[in-house]
Amino acid sequence: xxxxxxxxxxxxxxxxxxxxxxxxxxxxxxxxxxxxxxxxxxxxxxxxxxxxxxxxxxxxxxxxxxxxxxxxxxxxxxxxxxxxxxxxxxxxxxxxxxxxxxxxxxxxxxxxxxxxxxxxxxxxxxxxxxxxxxxxxxxxxxxxxxxxxxxxxxxxxxxxxxxxxxxxxxxxxxxxxxxxxxxxxxxxxxxxxxxxxxxxxxxxxxxxxxxxxxxxxxxxxxxxxxxxxxxxxxxxxxxxxxxxxxxxxxxxxxxxxxxxxxxxxxxxxxxxxxxxxxxxxxxxxxxxxxxxxxxxxxxxxxxxxxxxxxxxxxxxxxxxxxxxxxxxxxxxxxxxxxxxxxxxxxxxxxxxxxxxxxxxxxxxxxxxxxxxxxxxxxxxxxxxxxxxxxxxxxxxxxxxxxxxxxxxxxxxxxxxxxxxxxxxxxxxxxxxxxxxxxxxxxxxxxxxxxxxxxxxxxxxxxxxxxxxxxxxxxxxxxxxxxxxxxxxxxxxxxxxxxxxxxxxxxxxxxxxxxxxxxxxxxxxxxxxxxxxxxxxxxxxxxxxxxxxxxxxxxxxxxxxxxxxxxxxxxxxxxxxxxxxxxxxxxxxxxxxxxxxxxxxxxxxxxxxxxxxxxxxxxxxxxxxxxxxxxxxxxxxxxxxxxxxxxxxxxxxxxxxxxxxxxxxxxxxxxxxxxxxxxxxxxxxxxxxxxxxxxxxxxxxxxxxxxxxxxxxxxxxxxxxxxxxxxxxxxxxxxxxxxxxxxxxxxxxxxxxxxxxxxxxxxxxxxxxxxxxxxxxxxxxx
Amino acid sequence: xxxxxxxxxxxxxxxxxxxxxxxxxxxxxxxxxxxxxxxxxxxxxxxxxxxxxxxxxxxxxxxxxxxxxxxxxxxxxxxxxxxxxxxxxxxxxxxxxxxxxxxxxxxxxxxxxxxxxxxxxxxxxxxxxxxxxxxxxxxxxxxxxxxxxxxxxxxxxxxx
Ligand code: FES
Ligand code: FES
Numbered sequence: 056x057x058x059x060x061x062x063x064x065x066x067x068x069x070x071x072x073x074x075x076x077x078x079x080x081x082x083x084x085x086x087x088x089x090x091x092x093x094x095x096x097x098x099x100x101x102x103x104x105x106x107x108x109x110x111x112x113x114x115x116x117x118x119x120x121x122x123x124x125x126x127x128x129x130x131x132x133x134x135x136x137x138x139x140x141x142x143x144x145x146x147x148x149x150x151x152x153x154x155x156x157x158x159x160x161x162x163x164x165x166x167x168x169x170x171x172x173x174x175x176x177x178x179x180x181x182x183x184x185x186x187x188x189x190x191x192x193x194x195x196x197x198x199x200x201x202x203x204x205x206x207x208x209x210x211x212x213x214x215x216x217x218x219x220x221x222x223x224x225x226x227x228x229x230x231x232x233x234x235x236x237x238x239x240x241x242x243x244x245x246x247x248x249x250x251x252x253x254x255x256x257x258x259x260x261x262x263x264x265x266x267x268x269x270x271x272x273x274x275x276x277x278x279x280x281x282x283x284x285x286x287x288x289x290x291x292x293x294x295x296x297x298x299x300x301x302x303x304x305x306x307x308x309x310x311x312x313x314x315x316x317x318x319x320x321x322x323x324x325x326x327x328x329x330x331x332x333x334x335x336x337x338x339x340x341x342x343x344x345x346x347x348x349x350x351x352x353x354x355x356x357x358x359x360x361x362x363x364x365x366x367x368x369x370x371x372x373x374x375x376x377x378x379x380x381x382x383x384x385x386x387x388x389x390x391x392x393x394x395x396x397x398x399x400x401x402x403x404x405x406x407x408x409x410x411x412x413x414x415x416x417x418x419x420x421x422x423x424x425x426x427x428x429x430x431x432x433x434x435x436x437x438x439x440x441x442x443x444x445x446x447x448x449x450x451x452x453x454x455x456x457x458x459x460x461x462x463x464x465x466x467x468x469x470x471x472x473x474x475x476x477x478x479x480x481x482x483x484x485x486x487x488x489x490x491x492x493x494x495x496x497x498x499x500x501x502x503x504x505x506x507x508x509x510x511x512x513x514x515x516x517x518x519x520x521x522x523x524x525x526x527x528x529x530x531x532x533x534x535x536x537x538x539x540x541x542x543x544x545x546x547x548x549x550x551x552x553x554x555x556x557x558x559x560x561x562x563x564x565x566x567x568x569x570x571x572x573x574x575x576x577x578x579x580x581x582x583x584x585x586x587x588x589x590x591x592x593x594x595x596x597x598x599x600x601x602x603x604x605x606x607x608x609x610x611x612x613x614x615x616x617x618x619x620x621x622x623x624x625x626x627x628x629x630x631x632x633x634x635x636x637x638x639x640x641x642x643x644x645x646x647x648x649x650x651x652x653x654x655x656x657x658x659x660x661x662x663x664x665x666x667x668x669x670x671x672x673x674x675x676x677x678x679x680x681x682x683x684x685x686x687x688x689x690x691x692x693x694x695x696x697x698x699x700x701x702x703x704x705x706x707x708x709x710x711x712x713x714x715x716x717x718x719x720x721x722x723x724x725x726x727x728x729x730x731x732x733x734x735x736x737x738x739x740x741x742x743x744x745x746x747x748x749x750x751x752x753x754x755x756x757x758x759x760x761x762x763x764x765x766x767x768x769x770x771x772x773x774x775x776x777x778x779x780x781x782x783x784x785x786x787x788x789x790x791x792x793x794x795x796x797x798x799x800x801x802x803x804x805x806x807x808x809x810x811x812x813x814x815x816x817x818x819x820x821x822x823x824x825x826x827x828x829x830x831x832x833x834x835x836x
Numbered sequence: 837x838x839x840x841x842x843x844x845x846x847x848x849x850x851x852x853x854x855x856x857x858x859x860x861x862x863x864x865x866x867x868x869x870x871x872x873x874x875x876x877x878x879x880x881x882x883x884x885x886x887x888x889x890x891x892x893x894x895x896x897x898x899x900x901x902x903x904x905x906x907x908x909x910x911x912x913x914x915x916x917x918x919x920x921x922x923x924x925x926x927x928x929x930x931x932x933x934x935x936x937x938x939x940x941x942x943x944x945x946x947x948x949x950x951x952x953x954x955x956x957x958x959x960x961x962x963x964x965x966x967x968x969x970x971x972x973x974x975x976x977x978x979x980x981x982x983x984x985x986x987x988x989x990x991x992x993x994x995x996x
Contacts, residue, residue, distance in 0.1 A: 084929035087937030088921065088944060090871020090911035097870035178854060250875040250883060250938040250972050300875070300938030301972050332876040499960050562936025562973050732932040732978075739975030740935065766880035766970070774963045774976040 074575045075794060078732035081567050082584055083560070094298035095254030095270035096329045103256065103325040104133055106311070106318045107180040109170040109187050110337055111162035114196035114372075114407040114759025115211075118160055118169070118189060125186040126172060131179040133322040135187065136171045140317060143286030147309055149276065149412070153212055154373035156284045156313045162191070163211055164372035164409055165760050166337030173318040173326055196407035196759040200369040201346065203404045211372065211405045218370050218403040219378040221385040223457050223688035226396030230361035232352025236432040240349070240425040241825040243753035244369075245342035247414050248771045251300015253338050254329040257315035261323075264291030265316045270299040272306040274557045275593035284313045285320070289589070292316070296587035302561035303744070304413030305339040307598055308375050336764035340375045340412030341754055343368040343403075345384070345421035351429045357437055359448045361396035362389045362429075362457075366422065368403045368411070375412030377403040382531055383418030386683065386692050389457045390426040391468045391524040392448040397457040399688070407759045413598055415744060416525065416804040423523040424826055427809035431519075431816065441813070442476050442520050445469070449522075459689040462696060464797075465787035467724050471700035472522055474722040474783050481704055481718045481779075483516070502706055502713035504775060513710045516717070519813025522700040523805030526693035527798030528601040532682040535601070535694070538592030539609035540585075542670040543577060543617050543660075550641060550661040552577055554613075555585035558594035558606040563800060564733040565602045569610050571729060576614035577621075578638030579660060592674060600697060600798025603729060608793040609675035616671040625663050678791055695789055699723035699802035701742065701810035704778075707818045712830030714750050716776070716811055722783040726797030735782050738803045743777045745807030750815075751776070753827050839904045843867060844913030850900070859903045860884045860895035863910060871911040871941050875970070882969030885942035886910045892949045894968075911941035914948065923989040924948055924982070931982035935973035943969045947983050951990060957983070 073079035086092035123135040138145055138159035145159055146152040158169045170187050174180035197203045203216040210216060255269030264287060271277050274294045282292050299306065311328040318326040330338045350363040366384050370377035381403040388399045414420075434444035449468035455461050498505050502514060529535035540555040552573045560566045570582040585591075594606045622636045625643050635646040638660060645657040683690035704718040721738055728734045751770045755762040763769045788795020808826060816823050819833055839862055840849045850866035857866075858877070863886070864870045873883035877896045884895040887909040914922040924944055927933070934940050943966060950957055950965035957965070962983050971979060 078932070080929055081934060083937070084934050085921070087934045087940050088911075088925035088928050089915055090869075090941050092937055093870070094873070094938065096874065097864070099865075099868075099870070176854070178856065248972055249936070250881065250970065251873070251936060252875065299936060300873070301936040303972070329874075332878065497960060499964060505964075562938075564935065736932045736935060736974055736978055739977045740973045741975075743975035744972075765878060766876040767878055771970060771972060773968075773970060774966045774979070777976050780975060780977055 073571055075571045075729045078730055079567050079571050081564060082570060083566060092298050094251050094300050095268070096252060098256040098268055098297055098327060100256065100258065100325040103327050104173050104175050104322065105177040105180050106171055106173045106315055106326045106328040107177065107184050108168045108314060109184040111158060111165055111167040111169055113162060113191050113193050114165045115194045116162050116191040117194065118158060118162060119192055120190045121170060122188045123170065126183040129179065129183040129186060131175045132183045133173045133324065134318055135183070136317055136321060140321065141284060143284045145284065147280040147284055148374055149308060149376050150378050151374040164407055166409065167372065168314065171314050171318055173322055198406055198408055198759050200367045200404040200406055203406050204402065211407065216405040218374050218405060219381040221381050221401045221688060222686060223385050223388065223397055223399040225457055225459060225689065227361070230352060230396040232360035233355050234433065234436050235350065235352045236429060236436055237350045238429055238432060239824060240347040240428060242345040242421045242424050243827055244344040244411065244756060245414060245748045245752050246336060246754050246769060247303035247305030247339065248769065249301030249303055249305055252330040252332065252335045253310040255297060255311055255315055256325055256327045257319035258325040259319045259323055265319055266293045266295065267312060267316055268295045268297045269312055270297050270306060272302050272559050272561060272598055273596035274559065274587065274589050276596065277309060277312050278589050280309055281312050281316055285316055294589045296559055299559060299561040302597065303415045304417065304598055307413045307596060308340050310338045332766055333764045336754065336761055340410045342414035343370060343380055343411040343421065347421065347425040349425050349429045351433050353433055353437060357439055357444055357447045359392055359394045362394045364388050364399045364425065366401040368401065368421065369406055369408055370403050371406055371408040371410035373410040375410050377412065380418040383526060384422045385688060386458050387419050387524060387526065388422045388426065390423065390430065391450045391522055391698055393450055393454050394457065399457065408756050409761060415741060416801050417599065419523060419525045419805045423521065423805045423809050424812065427521040427813065428824065431813055442472050445472055445522060458683055458692050460691050460693060464695065464789040464791060465724065466696065466698060467785060467787055468522055468698055471698055471722040471724065472520060475520065475700050475702040475720050478702065478720045478781055499775070502708040502715040503711060508711055508713060509708050514706050514708050515818045517705050517707065517814040517818025519703050519810045519817055520700065521806040521809035521813055522698065523802060523809065524696050524698045525600065525801045525805055526695065527604060527697050528599055528677055528694040529595070530680050530693045532680055535595055535605060536674050536676040537594040537606040537609040538672065538674050539606065539613040540591050540670065540672040541573065541610065541613035541617050542668065543579065543621065543664065544668040545661050545664055548661065549581060550579045550664055551581045551583060552579045553583040553585050554610055555591045556594045556606050556610065557587050557589060557591055558602050559587060559597040561597050563737060564730060565606065567733060568603050568607055568729050572607060572610045573614055576611060577618060578640060578642065580641060600800040604792055604796055604798055605675065605677055607796065608677065609673055611793050612675045613671045613673045616673065617669050620669045621663065624667065625657065628663060629657060695792060695797060697797045697802045699806050701806045703810035703814040705811060705814040705818055707815060707833060709819065710834065712833035714815065716746055716778045718778050719746060719807055720781040721803055721807065722785065723802055724785040724787050724797060725799050726789045726792060727786050727795040728784055729794060729796060731784065734784055734799050737799045738782050739780050741800060741803030742780055742807040743772050745804045746777060746811060747772050748826055749808035749811040750827050837901065839900050841903050841906050841908050843869065843908045844910060853900050855901065857900045858896050859898040859900050862900040863895060869910055869912055873938050873941055875938060882946060883939055883942040885945040885969065887945065892945055911944055914944060924986040927982040927986035927989065931985055932978040933974060933982035939969060939971040943971065943979060947986070951987055955991060956987060
């Protein structure tokens with residue numbers, strides 16, 4: 056820097072690099088590109104054996120008997136375990152402990168774990184599992200979430216089949232409007248389809264305890280449930296995060312955790328369990344399928360008057376996080392709009408379908424397919440442009456939502472829409488429009504691709520818009536916190552910060568953010584991210600778009616405490632008790648002027664620190680929320696809201712029903728982009744998952760059975776399916792949040808799908824009330 | 837049975853291989869090379885892509901016996917012996933193409949093959965070449981950017 060009196064600069068000097076606001080590189084990037092990064096499925100110990108799970112082939116059945124003799128007699132088999140081998144509570148769950156570790160007496164879904172085998176080779180274990188004889192008495196499965204609520208339906212759990220009914224009642228109970236539109240919508244069951252399968256390694260400690268290395272989203276909630284099932288104390292069950300190959304909600308519930316520990320404790324050997332892709336479809340919860348009916352009323356002036364909705368979410372056999380998903384679908388069920396009168400009923404229901412729980416967007420995704428379709432219908436009925444109509448009704452700071460909660464930080468809903476609207480449209484023919492694709496002539500740009508199904512004839516283009524929103528963090532009064540331990544010391548003569556949290560890194564880049572915050576707050580370049588484990592307090596879940604906010608807040612606060620202690624040391628040393636100090640570039644800076652304008656280096660951080668080790672551990676909480684009123688759904692339920700808008704452009708081959716998404720552009724407010732590149736990566740990845748649900752992804756369930764548990768039959772978007780995505784990142788800081796951040800991960804998955812379906816409707820003129828939209832929905836055959 | 841192969845320039849052998857074991861299993865579990873990933877075992881995801889005798893294959897679909905005597909290169913063989921990353925690896929890190937990274941080993945091998953065949957690919961070529969490699973995290977945009985960057989870095993006039 057050129058000025059004589061230097062000013063410590065966090066953005067210009069680049070020394071140290073990687074402060075907040077920069078696209079700092081991932082600390083695990085090198086390991087990941089060289090193949091050295093150890094995912095759960097890569098863990099290995101010399102004397103380890105392999106565990107496998109035997110699962111129910113029936114969606115609902117009584118278990119008459121289980122005989123394990125033949126399996127146990129197989130050479131190479133170390134153990135065969137059933138429900139009676141579970142020493143603690145044979146029940147676990149995130150919100151209700153209603154799911155057995157191993158089924159006992161009854162199975163409630165096809166794929167429910169019944170027995171475990173450990174052997175010296177995975178194939179030996181699988182074959183032995185095939186020799187376990189389970190005698191079932193199949194029962195008629197309950198597979199319709201509406202029928203499940205009939206009092207005459209079989210009761211799948213002691214409390215009946217209703218997990219939660221949320222009522223939102225606001226404004227006029229009998230509203231009337233000049234223009235009314237209604238619609239029924241259906242959302243299929245989506246899978247998280249993270250690429251890294253469920254996996255982990257359990258290692259017995261020889262003293263009755265166990266160490267579990269596992270790919271997960273929340274170490275401490277796992278630890279609590281594993282302890283209960285094993286009948287052990289927390290200090291006997293230590294968890295360490297293994298590398299996680301994506302999560303998206305699908306690792307919030309237990310999978311192989313207790314099973315591997317049971318086998319390890321039983322055999323005294325390290326036990327590795329890795330699910331195959333097929334087993335993975337049975338091994339984690341999915342996105343709730345939904346049946347949705349909406350009625351919207353508006354005045355001729357284009358202002359919304361009321362929204363009425365009834366939403367049924369099929370929770371499947373066990374509750375998982377159904378209650379919270381119901382909470383989101385209801386409290387945000389009117390969309391990011393100002394609606395004076397709201398009446399919403401959301402039912403989360405038990406059936407004998409595969410259990411459903413968390414997936415990116417969590418309740419908001421399902422509702423958005425309904426309310427955004429309605430907004431287009433209403434715009435058409437009013438003769439208004441869809442964007443104009445949305446902007447007319449858009450929430451903004453100060454608006455009151457369906458729960459009566461006033462939005463008390465920026466909510467640039469209209470601006471987001473206007474921004475995607477203003478982005479340049481792809482040229483006609485870039486994807487093959489209206490038969491004019493011949494010029495480009497590249498089949499790869501057309502619906503059907505190199506399948507050579509069209510050269511542009513019969514292809515029509517459509518453009519659609521959608522906007523959505525999502526709460527950030529855990530809501531409705533949940534005590535949501537994170538713990539961070541930050542340590543500053545000299546290592547080999549250089550100051551080094553180590554940051555220890557239990558916050559799961561699942562690919563999103565929290566490890567990078569942790570480093571960036573430490574560098575920024577402590578002015579030290581070298582920051583070590585300590586492996587994530589239960590040796591430090593809970594960080595809460597890597598879900599609800601919350602970790603940058605909550606664990607970021609904890610790390611920031613711990614850094615502030617460390618910094619204060621360092622400053623005390625420096626002031627003593629300098630004999631300047633009132634000195635104003637700043638840390639940057641591995642230096643302590645002394646501010647001289649009142650405005651801090653004149654500052655000079657007072658010395659190296661490392662020199663002041665000497666042999667001192669400064670360590671602080673903090674628990675950090677976001678502001679409090681409250682449960683909603685059980686009769687009216689009114690209350691301050693959410694910490695923060697995050698908003699995104701999409702514009703989709705599609706080409707549709709009307710004869711074959713094939714779809715090509717040509718562009719999928721997004722504008723999102725992130726409060727403050729701590730790592731702009733990672734933010735864009737989250738938005739693009741999240742948008743692609745919304746695309747998947749809109750046009751290709753569905754777990755097909757018939758009579759409780761999953762018909763397509765493979766990547767051959769469950770299709771996720773490839774690089775040919777995902778179009779170029781222009782991303783506009785807005786930074787309106789939230790005054791309540793550390794650095795003003797707003798959660799990033801989920802909003803793009805909410806609005807991208809509805810925008811694509813809106814574009815398909817615009818292209819085809821069809822209602823398309825069900826997602827994913829299948830070719831025959833378009834061709835009508 | 838015994839399987840011998842030259843993997844990343846080093847001759848390795850695996851004993852007691854079952855007839856049903858895939859090349860992927862043998863690499864990961866018997867040869868200590870877990871870099872190639874298993875995300876589907878059906879040839880659908882590309883996470884297990886390796887070179888076998890110079891041709892990219894899904895190692896999950898190759899029976900271990902078929903690879904006996906073969907020459908294999910995996911993600912572990914991309915960086916130079918001194919640890920210097922291949923331009924593709926560097927570009928993946930810098931472009932943000934790595935999130936969870938589970939798809940990365942397979943994508944790197946597939947992209948390596950593309951750039952060997954086509955040093956200056958158009959986006960449509962990159963998409964076609966990587967169509968067999970699923971990524972669930974990134975939405976592919978930063979992967980495309982990484983391959984473009986690597987192609988630039990590797991061209992003789994600018995390259996390393
Ligand atoms: S694991 Fe080989 S293609 Fe998926
Ligand atoms: S980075 Fe996670 S699958 Fe590609």
